[in-house]
Amino acid sequence: MPDRGVVSYSIMIHGYAKNGFHNKSMELYSHMRILGLPPNSFTVVGVIVSIAGLQSLVLGQSIHGLVVKNGLDSDMIVGTAMLDMYAKCGSMIHSYKVFEGLKNQGLISCNAVVAGFIRNGIFEEGLVLFNQFRNLGLVPNAASVLALIRCCIALESQRLCECIHGLIVKVPLVLDVSVNNSVLDMYSSLMDLDAAAKIFDEMECKDVISWTTMMGLLIDLEYASDALELFCRMRDSGISHDTVVIMNLISTCAILGDLKRGRIVHAQAVVCGFGSELTLVNSLIAMYSKCADLNSSRTVFDQTTQKSLVSWTAMILGYAQNGHPREALNLLFEVRLEENFCLDSTMLVGALIASGGLAALELCQQLHCFAFEAGFSSHRPVQNSLISTYSKCGSVELAHNVFKEMGYLQDIVSWNAIINGHAGLVDDGLIIFNQMVEENRIRPSQEHYGCVVDLLARAGCLPDAIGFASKFLEGTGPDVWRALLSGCLVHGNVGLAELAAIRIFEQDPEGSDQVVLLSNVYASVGRFQDAESLRSNLKKKGLLKNPGISLLNQIPYDFG
Template identity: 55%
Template sequence: MIYGYAENGFHREALNMFSQMRVSGWIPNSFTMVGVLVGLKGIQDPVAGTSLHGLIVKTGLESNLIVGTAMLHTYAKCGNIRDSYKFFQLMNNPSLVTCNAMIGGLIHNELFEEAFAVFNQLQLFGLWPNSVTMLSIIQACIALGTLILSESIHGMVVKRGLCSDVALANSVLNMYSCLEDLEAATKIFTHMESSDIISWTTMIGLLVRTEYAHEALNLFCRMGCIGFNLDTTVLMNLVRACALLGDLKMGKSIHAQSIVNGFGCDIPLSNSIIAMYAKCGDVYSSRNVFNQMLEKSLISWTVMISGYVQNGGSMDALNLLAKMRLEEDFNIDPMMLASLLTACGEIAGLEPCKQLHGHVFNAGFAQDRLVQNSLVSAYAKCGFVELAYRVFEEMLCRDIVSWNTIISGYGINGHGEDAIALFKEMQRGEENPDGITYLSVLSACDHSGLVDDGLMIFKQMVEEKRIRPTAEHCGCVVDMLARAGRLSDASAFISIFSDGGGSNIWRALLGGCCIHSKTMLAKLAADKVFELESEGSSHAVLLSNIYASVGRYEDAEVLRLNMTRKGLIKNPGMSFLVGFRPDFG
């Protein structure tokens, strides 16, 4: 009865019955002690465990292998790993079950290297690991994250002929998945003698994490042909694959399957679907899913707010925050704060930015790096670079994003010399500038007309740091030269870097020609842009403006008529009027 209670989760009832048994004068046997130990393990009471150990010694059951194994396992599960290991060391000839319990207990207490030490002692006891042993030790491999060790354990699984065990094969597959070794995982999956839903889910998840989204969807189609039923884990991975691909049609199909299979109310899955629609640019569908959720978590609100920000709906994001504060009792976390501060920066909303900054202090996130970087960016985009720098100075620990953000902030506000000074300070420190750093400082030079400084920095990037220039880097340099009237230098630069520059460099040259009314060169640049981007209209508008500025009105009119005939419509300009006084509490 005691063992039955304990095995079925009625741990306290098992212990109460044991107390009644003792009061009645019955002497417990080994089977009774195992049941009581299972009960103690369930309630995780180390003090009671020590008391029972004394009773086990008193009744002469300490040498019983089954009782001893249960005792050390109970100690380990209660967090008393020291006494568990002492008990193990006192055992003369531990069985494989005992060793497995000790290895499992050490892993449960995150003593992974010690678990391997016991594992290596198996041969000294004349024992060979079985599938239970390997399942436990693979968990230690995953925690240590060492490929060589993992390959060694995999080799032992093969050598011991344990590959036919589906649970063990899945564990090996998961081990390589955690290491993100796609090649090894694919080999394991392909050669599995039999597979189950866990095998397919693990493989699909790995493909999504390593951004092989097409392959993940193809594998799902194969899985469907075999006849496995869908679960939420598979569906979440498929939704993420659709988000990676921006495949709205497939995303809607997966969403429909989640509803058909009865997972429409699953909160984590709904959160993934909201994020997927937002990544695909369909924020309307994101909001529909959000509104239909019967219960929302903080992540639900965060994902929806982030979705609005990603799709240019900064005001909608801030309004949703106000709605959350009215309807829910959630505390804003760093992830949500980062999205909201990005929204403030996009609309240059200083007032909500200050309110959120106040909340940062009240919530204890003043030294959260993600929040601090977002604050620096938001204040800079609001035009208050001094406030941005104050936050930057207060950071106890900066990363490369921090430096890139403050350099970019000074650049967009026209403080090119300060941006260069910060760039040099960064180089003197521990952070090495990356491609984004160089783009930020080049942009700062461009905005401030610091052409010689910009050219010197670009040269350093290419020749000293060996960073390959992107289309954005090249476009920035061309724009910098062209704005300064150095169109011949800009043309010479294009001749060297035209392969990697794309349409960016020609559009930048066209912009410079517009400033300096160079029609011949402008025509060449416009033709190149049209050749690379036949659908755009901005280059034609710029060329038309150049013709008009030098009195060639007929040419300008012909160009505009050609645009109309080809269906190239100029997007109308829009302004945002900041006339709100938000209050987010």
């Protein structure tokens, strides 16, 4: 273009700024100034937008001086852009001064300053200003409402959320999809399923964000089957799904342990062209691991050329949580050789689980030292894993030391780990249970009671275990009966073992664990024919697992 004037430069500056090419926009502005071309208000607004994108307070103050010098500060559009720029640069003092200096404080400038306060975490001032503007008769628009919703999400205030929702209905803005999506997100952040479902059902227009937000809430609340049903409704309504939807589906399959559907979702991701996206790949590794399909998990992992720390962590946790500690530790040592990666707390948890699986006390202590050095020793998941791992390694004393060091960080998982760690030490375990209830005022869950039943059963106190379960556990679940059945195996109580197996079968007719345990009880008291009969029935049904192999003195032994 041979003849470049103020207009052509201004259009290009605006175009670059609007599309996020802020450095290019500033380069053009500098070139324009070198040529001696005077900027107009349109030019200045484009430059201000770029400075806001770059979040450069120094450049912002520089352009502010130019605005005042050229007499453009009285321009409403320039002033509003200026106060928004200062807000995005984190200086609400300058932003509010510009706002106060505006001759005509309209809806756009009011929205901008309210949004600025909220964006910078100054919520009270933002809400006070909003109320002042409402009293002056200003009607909020979608932009101001979206800012208020961000405030509600940050403050986690149910009452404030309901007030803002009422305002949206009153204005009204209920037909705006972006506003409805934000309201849906607001209630989702509060885990208020009833309110979110009501909003979702009343929405006349739903986009992929609406469906994804609702699915995400159902998954967070572990209503996995409902999330899958919602996806089917979304698909039937003709909404095309994106990577977020696919990731939600993968999470759903992981929660349900539904390997068949998980594979279908994986295939769908590949067909849609999402199969190589790293975040989705990481979700697939975790999903296959939670479905106990480690071969598929490892295949996805190995086929990923650009692995992230999350990829390695997901695979290590998959091995550790599925009883393959050696493979988990091999991967851990492999990732340590990678220059770009440093162990995080989640990977450390996987390493500790693997150490517990091998009863490797020395390795656990080394990992504990690493946790101190890396600053993870006060992370609750790491501490809980240390308690569990030290207990499995036979060092109840070290487990108890970690438990005491946790102090106020102790949660249900911590108490479960320390109670389980005292298996065989009945008196100590019961003392800890009583401390939890009486001194720490923690209300025991079914899992806690189950731990105590397991503790008593393994110690041979079977009548006490039954009495405890009858007293505290209404509708005793299969896990408690399994604990009793395991205790019967240790102490050869056939009568109680048969009763426990019947109770488990009534509640879990598809399970095979109770049959194997009962078979082992029969074998332990010499009733080999009964034991073989039970195992034969399992084989006919295809429910008998492959025999385990153990390594004793470097020689493999088959325990089939």
